[in-house]
Amino acid sequence: MNLKWKTKEVVIVAMVAAVVGVVYTIMDYLYMPLSSLLGPVFMELTFGIYLLSASLPMYIVRKPGFALFGALVTAFVNLLMGSAYGIQLILAGTLQAVGMEIGYAVYKRYEGNMVNMTVGAVLGALCVLGRDCVVFGYLTLGAATFTGIVIVRLISAVVIGMLLTKGITAGLKKTGVLRGFKCAQV
Amino acid sequence: MFTYEWKDSFLHRRNPIIKLSLIIIVTILISLSLFPALPLCTFLMTLLLGCIGGKIPIGIILKKMRVFLGIGIAFMVFMLIMKGMDGGGDTWHIWIFHWSSNDLVSILSLGMRIISISLMSLLFVVTTDPNDLVLSLILQMGLSPVHGYAALAAYRFLPTLQEEIENIKLAQEIRGIEWDKGVLRRLGTPLRIMLPLLCSAARRGERVAAAMESRGLGADIDRSYYKRTQIDRADWFFAGGTCLIYVALIGILIHAGMFRFSFGFNIK
Amino acid sequence: MEQSVHKKIIEMEQVSFAYDGDDSPVWQGLNCYFEEGTVNLLLGPSGCGKSTLLYMLNGIVPNFYEGKAEGHIWFRGEDILEKKTKDMVQYVGMVFQNPETQFCTFTVEDELAFGLENENAPRDEIDSRIDEVLDMVGMGTFRKSLLTSLSGGQKQKIAIASVLVMQSEILILDEPTANLDAVSRTEVFSLLKQLVDRYGKTIILVEHNLEQLLDKTGHVIVLDGQNKVCLEGSASHVLRNLVYNPEFRNLNIFLPEKYLIVKEWINALDRVPQVVDFRERQLAGRGEAILPIDEFAGLFQKLAVFSSVDTCSGTVHRPGDKVVEACGLGYAYRGREDAVLKRIDIRIESKDFVAVVGANGAGKSTFLKVLFRVLFPYQGSLRVGGKELDGYDKKLLYRDFGLVFQNPEDQFVTNKVYDELMFSLKKSGMGEAEKEKRVTDMLERFHLYSEREKSPFLLSQGQKRRLSVAAMLLTGQKVLILDEPTYGQDYDNQRELMELMRELNKEGVTIIVVTHDMALVADYADKVIVLADGKTEFCGPPEDIFDNMDAVKKGKLQIPSSLSFSRELRSYVEEIPSFFSRGRMTDYLIRCVKEV
Numbered sequence A: 001m002n003l004k005w006k007t008k009e010v011v012i013v014a015m016v017a018a019v020v021g022v023v024y025t026i027m028d029y030l031y032m033p034l035s036s037l038l039g040p041v042f043m044e045l046t047f048g049i050y051l052l053s054a055s056l057p058m059y060i061v062r063k064p065g066f067a068l069f070g071a072l073v074t075a076f077v078n079l080l081m082g083s084a085y086g087i088q089l090i091l092a093g094t095l096q097a098v099g100m101e102i103g104y105a106v107y108k109r110y111e112g113n114m115v116n117m118t119v120g121a122v123l124g125a126l127c128v129l130g131r132d133c134v135v136f137g138y139l140t141l142g143a144a145t146f147t148g149i150v151i152v153r154l155i156s157a158v159v160i161g162m163l164l165t166k167g168i169t170a171g172l173k174k175t176g177v178l179r180g181f182k183c184a185q186v
Numbered sequence B: 001m002f003t004y005e006w007k008d009s010f011l012h013r014r015n016p017i018i019k020l021s022l023i024i025i026v027t028i029l030i031s032l033s034l035f036p037a038l039p040l041c042t043f044l045m046t047l048l049l050g051c052i053g054g055k056i057p058i059g060i061i062l063k064k065m066r067v068f069l070g071i072g073i074a075f076m077v078f079m080l081i082m083k084g085m086d087g088g089g090d091t092w093h094i095w096i097f098h099w100s101s102n103d104l105v106s107i108l109s110l111g112m113r114i115i116s117i118s119l120m121s122l123l124f125v126v127t128t129d130p131n132d133l134v135l136s137l138i139l140q141m142g143l144s145p146v147h148g149y150a151a152l153a154a155y156r157f158l159p160t161l162q163e164e165i166e167n168i169k170l171a172q173e174i175r176g177i178e179w180d181k182g183v184l185r186r187l188g189t190p191l192r193i194m195l196p197l198l199c200s201a202a203r204r205g206e207r208v209a210a211a212m213e214s215r216g217l218g219a220d221i222d223r224s225y226y227k228r229t230q231i232d233r234a235d236w237f238f239a240g241g242t243c244l245i246y247v248a249l250i251g252i253l254i255h256a257g258m259f260r261f262s263f264g265f266n267i268k
Numbered sequence C: 001m002e003q004s005v006h007k008k009i010i011e012m013e014q015v016s017f018a019y020d021g022d023d024s025p026v027w028q029g030l031n032c033y034f035e036e037g038t039v040n041l042l043l044g045p046s047g048c049g050k051s052t053l054l055y056m057l058n059g060i061v062p063n064f065y066e067g068k069a070e071g072h073i074w075f076r077g078e079d080i081l082e083k084k085t086k087d088m089v090q091y092v093g094m095v096f097q098n099p100e101t102q103f104c105t106f107t108v109e110d111e112l113a114f115g116l117e118n119e120n121a122p123r124d125e126i127d128s129r130i131d132e133v134l135d136m137v138g139m140g141t142f143r144k145s146l147l148t149s150l151s152g153g154q155k156q157k158i159a160i161a162s163v164l165v166m167q168s169e170i171l172i173l174d175e176p177t178a179n180l181d182a183v184s185r186t187e188v189f190s191l192l193k194q195l196v197d198r199y200g201k202t203i204i205l206v207e208h209n210l211e212q213l214l215d216k217t218g219h220v221i222v223l224d225g226q227n228k229v230c231l232e233g234s235a236s237h238v239l240r241n242l243v244y245n246p247e248f249r250n251l252n253i254f255l256p257e258k259y260l261i262v263k264e265w266i267n268a269l270d271r272v273p274q275v276v277d278f279r280e281r282q283l284a285g286r287g288e289a290i291l292p293i294d295e296f297a298g299l300f301q302k303l304a305v306f307s308s309v310d311t312c313s314g315t316v317h318r319p320g321d322k323v324v325e326a327c328g329l330g331y332a333y334r335g336r337e338d339a340v341l342k343r344i345d346i347r348i349e350s351k352d353f354v355a356v357v358g359a360n361g362a363g364k365s366t367f368l369k370v371l372f373r374v375l376f377p378y379q380g381s382l383r384v385g386g387k388e389l390d391g392y393d394k395k396l397l398y399r400d401f402g403l404v405f406q407n408p409e410d411q412f413v414t415n416k417v418y419d420e421l422m423f424s425l426k427k428s429g430m431g432e433a434e435k436e437k438r439v440t441d442m443l444e445r446f447h448l449y450s451e452r453e454k455s456p457f458l459l460s461q462g463q464k465r466r467l468s469v470a471a472m473l474l475t476g477q478k479v480l481i482l483d484e485p486t487y488g489q490d491y492d493n494q495r496e497l498m499e500l501m502r503e504l505n506k507e508g509v510t511i512i513v514v515t516h517d518m519a520l521v522a523d524y525a526d527k528v529i530v531l532a533d534g535k536t537e538f539c540g541p542p543e544d545i546f547d548n549m550d551a552v553k554k555g556k557l558q559i560p561s562s563l564s565f566s567r568e569l570r571s572y573v574e575e576i577p578s579f580f581s582r583g584r585m586t587d588y589l590i591r592c593v594k595e596v
């Protein structure tokens, strides 16, 4: 298995991650009014989308480190574009990337199969949950709300996250940019 | 949205990594603070630093902060409602909502936390040249040049991205794909631009990568730097000074009974 | 064959290449060479693999764009095909087609330093080399400028400089002037010439616009579109063959206007013994001018019978409904002090064929964006179909107005060339079979049939452009606006595109074309709008514009060379009128003789 990084992979991932960052910024503004309307449990549904910053680069390249690199680029772009969540994003990005990296590194290494993706998504979601508890005081919300949040977030991370990752990768593959990448070889 | 604005000021001259690390340390500190005093002090001090150290008029900072102030307040209102329904304590109540004093204090510090974190991020962005950020990530943090320049190229691409989004939207509209129809579709908008946008970004990445490599990036020799960022004495003073101020501040606040560590789960 | 004074620097031997996933190879057993210390020009129809060949010279193919490469490319006894791109920096520098996509930093200085840093050059050396190179390209004062603030031509020069600065011996350029106005194009060409003459560089380039280039070229390689080199040699040798040799009559290549006129004239009259004689004499001739005007004029005078020319072109234009009417239109981008559009006064009537011309950055694309309500609010008044644009329903606007973007990639909405065209017919209400027929027709007409299963993003530059225009031409909108529809096209495809537009125009579609190609304006448009510095400098029939030297200068336009050619002929044969349009001049010259 050749796990050395190529310039092409790095730059393409950076570009893709930057776009994801922009989409997040737009989403932050779009969903902001909604989140105060519908409450956090509903908004947790979008968590799968936010997980994309770590899962997409990793799924495309399948080499160690890309989840972290992608997530950090996304977070910095998100920050530099003036997202409401500021420096928090870098923390969240790092955390979910760490989860994702573990998911791909431990079992069935870097194959990009269901096991990798699910473990990565669950670990990523849990890592970010840790941050939310500390910074946003989620634990003080009461047991019912909290459990709701955890369940919805996990489902969203696994189902929506995976569907989006696969869908987007398939779309990209069709345009031929990903030729020579691992995701296009199987 | 805010962008880097060129100026020559104390804050502009500081090394980006130092600024970033300080922000992270302070973020952690205020995230752990139970009472709103520390976030509030941070907010005021950062404001002062922006005005004096960054030479940005206070009016402009506040104008740029408008959205974030709004968000902070919205978040507080939301927490008020959620906690009020839970009905923790009974010290305060309106209609069906009940709060304890503790609730109100923690909500206030949450809001202040969000606002002061946004303010720090804002100052960071306005006073940091992205080029310098990447350089210092490479030179001071040991990031590989390939990654650094890849990130820079991606950032360079952003201003054109806005145009790209408009073009894609327009192209789809002209070619008969309709937008902005109904609430559901509008919510889906970010997803619908995403794919074409990602494709064009990836294509562009491919080209930039080719251009970079054809100019020798990533060859197996050392790389020199025309411009360098460094951490100089003033940076260390700045970092040390900030830490000292926080130690002192926390000391005073504890003494005055206005600071307690909270890890988010010891309230109830 | 004539003896070349230059040494061969690169030699390709039996080179084959196929992109991954393609069945047919782009190249099969290619043999050719490039000469040292001169301008090497690569000619060939669109999609024949010119860019691919350039990429092979510095390893981008097959390292970056994956595929299967065979054969050898010899450079100083080494086989380049076995090397990596990043290890060839000292020898070969590549300037990509669109300068915008190859920059990786923010300022001119950083961009130029980037390559040198990779070579581990010390600071002082970087400093002096940047100065030196900026002087070479004549942009010494721009050292600290932001790249985004430069004009198209300036960007192109910086892109060239950023490769030059690395002192590689060979400079490769892929269509360096495709989007430039006439003045910038001349500047870039003379820069290239200077690099060869003064600094002894070797240049290899692909270019469709040969007007000012051929006299600066040393070695030319002509590809025939069936992955073979069909002609190779010095510029004059190749040109002579392209113009006079019947073997290359159907070769799909753009020549400078006067050669095209003569070539077509000869082709049309190939039964006249004197013409055949002339052709053969020129083909064998060497040393003198490729097109001896006196001889040609003499021959023409001998053969021609002069009739009165109908100077009025086609039918008299009846005023139709107003489609677009701008009055004192202004627009400033947010965050920019000066307005990009300052005072635009335009009137476009239905069934017009309008050309919008002007220098890079004059505001042509901006005007289109205002018209399509992407940019707002505007100052002044802009009426569409008699109604102020402000109050116009967007959906109605887009139903009637079609737009082809300057960048074709923005426009693709599907993943297959075939689907892309089918998509345009979605709402036409035609039957399936009818749709298929029309799409297939279109694909064949624009030489895209063999690419129909490909993703639009994998096409060559020219093919992408064609596809985006073709898709729009199918939709059946009443007004079609095309931003540079023909750049990077070969002769056949440009003509097909323009003829199709003319047909649509005859059927009642209003056509608005933004272009830098004045020959095209003279041939097809019946109204020209010159934008300069955000103002309408001129709005009227194309014949009048060249009398208005002020507008020509301000719009940085280039007078079609058929005008100078017809004037030159006129000094020998008085009866020949002045022409702006190549097509009309060719027709006239042929008609005069046919009537014998």
Ligand SMILES: Nc1ncnc2c1ncn2[C@@H]1O[C@H](COP(=O)(O)OP(=O)(O)OP(=O)(O)O)[C@@H](O)[C@H]1O
Pocket (backbone or CB within 6 Å): A176, C019, C020, C022, C026, C044, C045, C046, C047, C048, C049, C050, C051, C052, C053, C065, C451, C458, C459, C460, C461, C462, C463, C488
């Ligand atoms: N990345 C790619 N993957 C697959 N096929 C490609 C790719 N790039 C180009 N092609 C195909 O290879 C052929 C040659 O393309 P190339 O870009 O070299 O043509 P070109 O001569 O430069 O044309 P143009 O003048 O239009 O730029 C075309 O048929 C094109 O569709």
Ligand SMILES: Nc1ncnc2c1ncn2[C@@H]1O[C@H](COP(=O)(O)OP(=O)(O)OP(=O)(O)O)[C@@H](O)[C@H]1O
Pocket (backbone or CB within 6 Å): B163, C152, C179, C333, C336, C340, C358, C359, C360, C361, C362, C363, C364, C365, C366, C367, C406
């Ligand atoms: N999004 C933007 N924001 C700010 N300025 C812009 C923007 N887009 C274009 N401009 C500026 O507006 C001016 C006109 O640009 P425009 O693209 O309309 O020129 P153009 O006439 O189409 O040129 P070209 O022939 O090169 O396509 C240029 O100076 C350009 O720098």
Ligand SMILES: [Mg+2]
Pocket (backbone or CB within 6 Å): C050, C051, C052, C174, C460, C461, C462
């Ligand atoms: Mg090409």
Ligand SMILES: [Mg+2]
Pocket (backbone or CB within 6 Å): C364, C365, C366, C406, C483
């Ligand atoms: Mg334009």
